[in-house]
Amino acid sequence: MNQVKAKKHLGQHFLTDENIAKNIADTLGLQGYNKVLEIGPGMGVLTKYLLEKPITTYVIEIDTESVDYLNAHYPKLHGKIISKDFLKYNINEVFEGQPFAIIGNFPYNISSQIVFRCLDLREQVPEFSGMFQKEVAERICEKKGSKTYGILSVLVQAFYDAEYLFTVHEHVFNPPPKVKSGVLRLRRKENFHLPCSEKLFFNVVKTAFQQRRKTLRNSLKSFNLTDNLKEDSIFDLRPEQLTVEQFIELTQKLEAHAV
Numbered sequence: 001m002n003q004v005k006a007k008k009h010l011g012q013h014f015l016t017d018e019n020i021a022k023n024i025a026d027t028l029g030l031q032g033y034n035k036v037l038e039i040g041p042g043m044g045v046l047t048k049y050l051l052e053k054p055i056t057t058y059v060i061e062i063d064t065e066s067v068d069y070l071n072a073h074y075p076k077l078h079g080k081i082i083s084k085d086f087l088k089y090n091i092n093e094v095f096e097g098q099p100f101a102i103i104g105n106f107p108y109n110i111s112s113q114i115v116f117r118c119l120d121l122r123e124q125v126p127e128f129s130g131m132f133q134k135e136v137a138e139r140i141c142e143k144k145g146s147k148t149y150g151i152l153s154v155l156v157q158a159f160y161d162a163e164y165l166f167t168v169h170e171h172v173f174n175p176p177p178k179v180k181s182g183v184l185r186l187r188r189k190e191n192f193h194l195p196c197s198e199k200l201f202f203n204v205v206k207t208a209f210q211q212r213r214k215t216l217r218n219s220l221k222s223f224n225l226t227d228n229l230k231e232d233s234i235f236d237l238r239p240e241q242l243t244v245e246q247f248i249e250l251t252q253k254l255e256a257h258a259v
Contacts (some may be wrong), residue, residue: 004043004069010062011107015045015131017172024131025049027165027185028101032126035095039086039104039114039130042066044074046105051076055101058094060086087113091121101127108133108177112152115140122159122192129165129185137164137182144243151209155202157244158194160186196251204251208239216242216250229257 004014015021024046028036034055041047041059043066050057051074060082061067067083082094087110102125106114111132118128132140135148140156141164142149156162168181194201204220211219217235225235234242234250242250 011109013173027129033099035100104130126188134180134182159192201251
């Protein structure tokens with residue numbers, strides 16, 4: 001078995017540049033965990049460099065052809081290949097509540113969903129790094145005031161320090177994608193528990209950005225704002241004008257008024 005055929009419906013674009021693969025593997029700081037999960041390893045171009053590191057590498061792969069290839073070419077992975085869909089699988093059947101890092105050359109069509117799943121697992125995931133469509137990677141790392149600053153930016157940066165590392169061009173993939181890629185790293189904040197209801201925080205951020213052109217006074221009407229609360233100057237702003245810290249303060253104000 002020499003090659004795996006890239007499957008369009010799985011969003012597969014196999015990285016062919018060994019230096020870039022090694023650079024992605026080297027984004028891991030290897031602190032606070034001794035296990036790493038690679039999502040969508042394909043033919044293992046990144047995996048081989050993870051296996052050189054002093055951690056235990058697991059991979060999760062939905063493509064059965066890729067699973068067969070990995071089993072044939074990477075004996076070190078035997079017993080550590082999870083042939084499941086990361087978005088649907090209970091990963092603690094393997095990790096049992098222990099910390100682990102996440103890394104990968106993520107399929108563009110589900111990359112945002114992978115990030116949201118990582119946020120669900122934030123108690124266990126101190127570090128997350130990998131490759132996205134460039135615009136998505138930039139959006140995750142974006143700061144307030146930009147048109148691309150949005151739900152992903154705020155929710156990720158509430159819990160992680162986000163860093164855009166480098167850009168990857170189309171020609172180093174087979175088949176080449178139609179867009180450039182970007183590699184980022186997320187490192188969980190030392191104090192990543194919010195001083196407010198995290199459920200309400202998520203709801204406020206998502207609701208605000210669903211009508212991003214409106215002021216918060218209008219976009220958050222469904223929260224039944226009191227007249228007194230509506231007078232607060234923060235409600236004169238649009239969501240893209242708020243920092244992550246201001247979204248936390250906003251959530252605290254809503255909590256205080258028993259929304």
